[in-house]
Amino acid sequence: MGILDKIKGFTRLGAQGEKQEKQLEDSLPKTPEGYMINIRLPIMPYREKPKGEIVERYTIYDPWAMVSIILSDSTSEYVYFIDETPLTEEEIKIYRKVIDFLIWEVGEMGKDEDPKEFIVREARRAIDLFKARAKRDYNISWDKILYYVEREVKGFGPINVLMLDPNLEDISCNGVGLPIYVYHRKYESMPTNIIFQNDEDLSSFVVRLAHMAGKHISVAYPVLDASLPGGHRLAATFAKEISQKGSAFTIRKFREDPLTVVDMISLGTISPELAAYLWFLIEHKKTFLIMGVTGSGKTTLLNAILNLVRPNYKIVTIEETPEIRLPIKNWVQLVTRSSYAGGESKTGEITLYDLVKISLRYRPDLIVVGEVRGSEAYVLFQAIATGHGGATTIHAESIDAAIKRLTSPPMNIPESYIPLINSALMIERVPVRSKDGTTKISRRVTKIWEIDKSVTPMIIGKWSPxxxxxxxxxxxxxxxxxxxxxxxxxxxxxxxxxxxxxxxMRWLYYNNIRNYIDIASAIYKYYRSPKEILSLVEADLGHMGESI
Known part of the structure; x- marks a missing residue:
């Protein structure tokens, strides 16, 4: 096994010369469907820039990768244009030699070494060797060659720039010959200049993503839901078994620096008063449900609210893909596991239902399920009924729709249990008019309900458009x-x-205390010395002409 085989997502492809390449390819191991991950020549974004106004331009990887947001003249839509400096013909030859060197000539990797870091170090060594042997310079950029080696071996290949851009939330490829779409935090959904031109390239890349996630995808098992390195959420379909335009994938990016309750206040998603209300409910182990459609920000809001939990509380979180990030130490993070066997076998499978049941053994103050959609909801409500605090999210466009989903198969929550949902919040993406008269789509908690013994939801707060x-x-x-x-x-x-x-909450916002670790520290100080902290807050707000 070569060193590249140890890096998730790669099947070896190389040759000791152009004439031997085809013969060698036939002998090398392939993916389950026969697709080889080709890293001998990087897939590049289209370089023809659309005509239009460049509204923003920023660097992703200086100096080799830039991004321009272009308002297209022909379509009047934004285009996410990646400008990667291409390799010259001579640089491509050297790039191929470096890849061959990595396949055939690297030494043994240390036991505790990270494969990706090791291969990058070996790539640097190879480049130094070729650089020393080069008789003529040919205006070769060795740093650029190393950039592409890292892009293909350590990174995400053709979508690496998208994965590095912190402004992007989602990346979607809908099939062959179609532009990859991204969801930008400022400009929303727009096409990019990355297009997979043939089935083999796209299917190979989907297999690569599956391998990076430690999973399998094939014609026999053409659907995948997994977590990529870095916590990014991957959904993919393979070939044309179920997606008519060929393989497809969507990546929901995971923020390394998660949005916090202070960020939510800054963005207008919630108000300081609403944050304080939710904080008070959590402290007293009340249950809340966050509702919304896909992409509305349910999990982000859930994570932000959980930042306010009392420091001495024990929390158990249960998810299919780990997305919740908490600053407290007394936290048990449980994640589901797929079956070891293929097909309909459930051997080794651990479901949300299993994890919610076992979570009760941990004696938690608060049980958090990332999203309910099956029988685990019934067990969660049973746990809440015994005095545990609870929080979860559900796909629903209204409180009535949420209750119907909860009381219908497969959740089957008895209607008498619905009042166990003490508070329910609806988060939506809505048009918001700014002071300059322009309108943009933003996330807002639009309604807040409480459900008393009558089972009829009562609105105790709403957003005024x-x-x-x-x-x-x-x-x-x-x-x-x-x-x-x-x-x-x-x-x-x-x-x-x-x-x-x-x-x-306003004091945290004004002082830009937004990191989730810093917020947790401030919450801890609040509980330890509330009078002292509130005196400081009152004094600072007073200097700003405000009061508590």
Whole structure:
């Protein structure tokens, strides 16, 4: 086995000369469908730039990869144009030799070495050797050659620039001959200049992605849902078995620096008062449900709210793909596992249902399920009924639709259990008009309900489109009233506490305390010395002309 075989996503392809290449290819191992991952020549984005206005341009990998956002004259849509400096003919020859060197001539890798780091180091050594042997310079850029070697071996090949761009949320390839689409945080959905021109290239790349995720995809098993290195979520289909335009894939990118509750306030997704209300509910182990359609930001909001959890609480999170990131130490992170066997065999499979059941043995203060859509929902509601706090998300476009889904197969939650959902939030992507009169699509929590014993949801907050602000009627909250009764304090004291916490949220925002680790530290200090912290907050807000 060569060193490239140890890197997830690669099947060897190389030759010791152009004449021997075909003969060698026949002898090398292939993917299950016979597709070989070709790294001898990088797939490049189209270089013909569309006519139009360049509205933004930024560097991804200096100086070899730039991105331009172009407003196309012909289509009036934004285009995500990747400008990668291409290899010259001489550089391509050397690039191929470096790849062959990596396949045939590298030494043994150390036991504890990272394969990708090792191969990059060996690539640098190969380039140094070729550079020393070169009789003429030919204006060769050795750094550029190394960039492409890293792009293909260590990175994501033709979509590497997309994976490196922190402004992108989603990457979608819909088939052969079609541009890859991306979802940009500022410009939303738009095509790129990356196009797979034939079935073999695209299918090979999908197999490569599957291997990177440690999974298998083939004609026999043409559907894949997996997690890529870095926590990115991959959904893929193979060949034309179920997708008529050929292999296809979508990657939901995972932020290394996750959006926090302060980011949500800054973006207008929630208000400081709403954040304080949710914080108070979590502290008292109330249950909340986040609803929305695909891509609305449900998991991001869930993760942000969980940043507010009391430091001494024990949390168990249960997910199919690990997306939740928490700063606390008393956190058990459970993830499902696919079956070892193929086909309909369930050997070794561990489902959400299994994990929700076992989570009760951990004696958690809060059980979090990334998303409910099956029988695990029933077990979660059973756990909530025994006094555990709970949080989850569900695909639904309204509270009525969510309740119908919960009470119908395969979830089958008895209607009498629905009031266990103490609070429900709807997050949507909505048009928001700015002060300059322009409109852009933004994420907003549009409605907040509480569900009391009557099972009828009661709106206690909503987003006003005309003013772009959240209007809350917390004095009418059944949940806050029940907490006041349990603590034997007045409702006004509860509202004062939430008002103080809203001031604390504004203080975090004004001081740009947005990193989830820093927020956790501030929350810890709040619980340890609330009067001291609130005095500081009140003084600082006073200097800004505000009060708690």
């Amino acid at each position: 005309s003013r772009d602000m959240h209007l809350l009627t917390l004095d009418k909250s059944p949940m806050l009233n029940s907490i006041a009764e349990a603590l034997e304090i007045s409702m006004s004291e509860i509202l004062d506490e939430i008002r103080a916490r809203a001031g604390f």
